[in-house]
Amino acid sequence: xxxxxxxxxxxxxxxxxxxxxxxxxxxxxxxxxxxxxxxxxxxxxxxxxxxxxxxxxxxxxxxxxxxxxxxxxxxxxxxxxxxxxxxxxxxxxxxxxxxxxxxxxxxxxxxxxxxxxxxxxxxxxxxxxxxxxxxxxxxxxxxxxxxxxxxxxxxxxxxxxxxxxxxxxxxxxxxxxxxxxxxxxxxxx
Numbered sequence: 628x629x630x631x632x633x634x635x636x637x638x639x640x641x642x643x644x645x646x647x648x649x650x651x652x653x654x655x656x657x658x659x660x661x662x663x664x665x666x667x668x669x670x671x672x673x674x675x676x677x678x679x680x681x682x683x684x685x686x687x688x689x690x691x692x693x694x695x696x697x698x699x700x701x702x703x704x705x706x707x708x709x710x711x712x713x714x715x716x717x718x719x720x721x722x723x724x725x726x727x728x729x730x731x732x733x734x735x736x737x738x739x740x741x742x743x744x745x746x747x748x749x750x751x752x753x754x755x756x757x758x759x760x761x762x763x764x765x766x767x768x769x770x771x772x773x774x775x776x777x778x779x780x781x782x783x784x785x786x787x788x789x790x791x792x793x794x795x796x797x798x799x800x801x802x803x804x805x806x807x808x809x810x811x812x813x814x815x816x
């Protein structure tokens with residue numbers, strides 16, 4: 628998972644059961660040991676969210692140090708292989724709801740949404756194919772069944788990476804009666 632605020636990236640290392648932060652030089656900045664197979668990782672501005680392959684918890688880590696902050700407890704167990712996304716205060720899990728608590732249970736063809744602070748279930752959407760892996764471009768979660776068949780599901784109006792927690796960034800240009808212009812950046816919520 629590429630960090631939006633630096634050139635660092637994060638890896639979920641299945642057999643090693645670890646989450647790593649790696650800097651632009653390729654050096655490991657920190658390692659966090661998961662309690663199970665490390666399957667998914669994503670970030671917000673302050674935190675790293677990590678999940679094992681079959682769990683009802685998401686580990687929240689300090690982005691700078693890798694120190695454990697807390698667990699987000701989900702209302703059921705979910706299986707995922709790389710399908711964890713954070714956007715605008717919501718955690719998305721692409722994978723299977725093994726506990727049957729969602730509106731799209733017991734299938735790999737789903738994306739599930741949870742409040743990133745509390746773990747409260749919000750909603751689910753059925754996908755047209757198995758959502759084994761996921762990527763995020765700021766607006767759309769792209770899922771794949773481990774093939775070249777990729778489908779997108781829009782989850783954010785405007786680019787979530789431009790939000791910074793205080794609204795979406797927009798460029799405003801004003802022209803007065805004499806033809807003078809000025810441009811500035813503003814935040815719209």
